[in-house]
Amino acid sequence: MLERFHLEVLQAIKNHGTLTQAAESLHLTQSALSHSMKKLETQLGTAIWQKDGRNLRLNAAGERILTLANRVLPQFRHTELLLSQIAKGEMGSLRIGMECHPCYQWLLKVIAPYLEDWPEVDIDVRQAFQFGGLSALLNYEIDILVTPDPLFRPALNFIPVFGYEHRLVVSANHPLAQKDWVTPEDLAKETLFTYPVEPQRLDIFSQFLTPAKCTVRQHKVIETTEIMLQMVAAGRGISALPGWLVDEYAKTLPIKSLGIGESGIQKDIYLGVRKGEESISYLGEFISQAQHTR
Structure with a gap:
């Protein structure tokens, strides 16, 4: 019945769209591939694809086999890699x-x-x-x-x-630098720098601002930690980062970290x-x- 070869064929059909291109990607002739899959359809008692012009489109049965292929084939390849290395x-x-x-x-x-x-x-x-x-x-x-x-x-x-504490980072000259911890309302007029991650997955939003129905004046994305903290040190905005990371940069930059809320955010x-x-x-x-x- 179903063999690894069949799974690879279905994956190739999905990736390439035509029988010819699928056969080429598997280093097979089109006739050999077609014959093998017709034999499988006979054994299964159902078709697994249908023609759409020059292209092939998987039907419900084919999509079900493809789901299995996407789950199982990476495990085959991973194990083969390990065995090859051994x-x-x-x-x-x-x-x-x-x-x-x-x-x-x-x-x-x-x-x-x-x-x-x-x-x-x-x-x-x-x-x-x-x-x-x-x-x-x-x-x-x-x-x-x-x-x-x-x-x-x-x-x-x-x-x-x-474990670590997630901390707010401000310039050493920022008015908030005099506080030990901040409230959501304290950030209402601030520009917040973050990594390029969806706001709902950022702790400063999900665990602090959003529950309090608050937000910042502006949210800007910066990809690198160094640039982000240079901007903070220059008074261009604030950020929220792991305390251990801020401590490292605070040795050379005029920045200070504060608690996010009275209890802080523990991670x-x-x-x-x-x-x-x-x-x-x-x-x-x-x-x-x-x-x-x-």
Whole structure:
């Protein structure tokens, strides 16, 4: 019945649209591919696609098989990669997805000693997972997800590595710099700099401003921490960042951090992994290294 080959064909049809292009992508002749799929349709007792001019369109049965293909094929490829590395005497690769913009400086502190201890392991840090990291982890596109906002799933394990306080950052000359903590109303006339993340996923909005039915005068997006804090130091606006990160920059910039609300906003950084894979030696050692790095 269904075999891996069939799943790859359906995925190729979806990606390329025509039987000819799908066959070329799989290094097969069109007739061989067509014959194999007709045989499958006979076994299943139902068609899995229909012609739409020169293109092929998957029907309900085909889409159901495609859903299986999208879930299973990445696992095949991931396992084959690991087996290939074992056969070559290589330890493996560690693909890290980042959902935490300000965590890159912290990650560098983790990676530096790790690379010395595990020279056989290749590390790849991927930045294109702004709150899309969960699907990347489930689909075997990454091996570890660094996030302050875990979305718990039965197949995943999120391990806390360190806690911190999310703080408001202002210029040392800003009127708010005289306060220990701020209220939502204090920010009504301010320009707020943030990373390019949806406001509903930013703690300054979701845990502070929005519940109080308040907002800022202007919200501007800046991609890099350095530029953001230079703007804050120059009195162009305010920001909200992890306290440990602000403390580092406060050594060289005229900035000050304040509590966000009287109780503050307490957060944790988590490493997300697929359940059971934390026992893989080089992956487990990375988690251990992260838990001891601040």
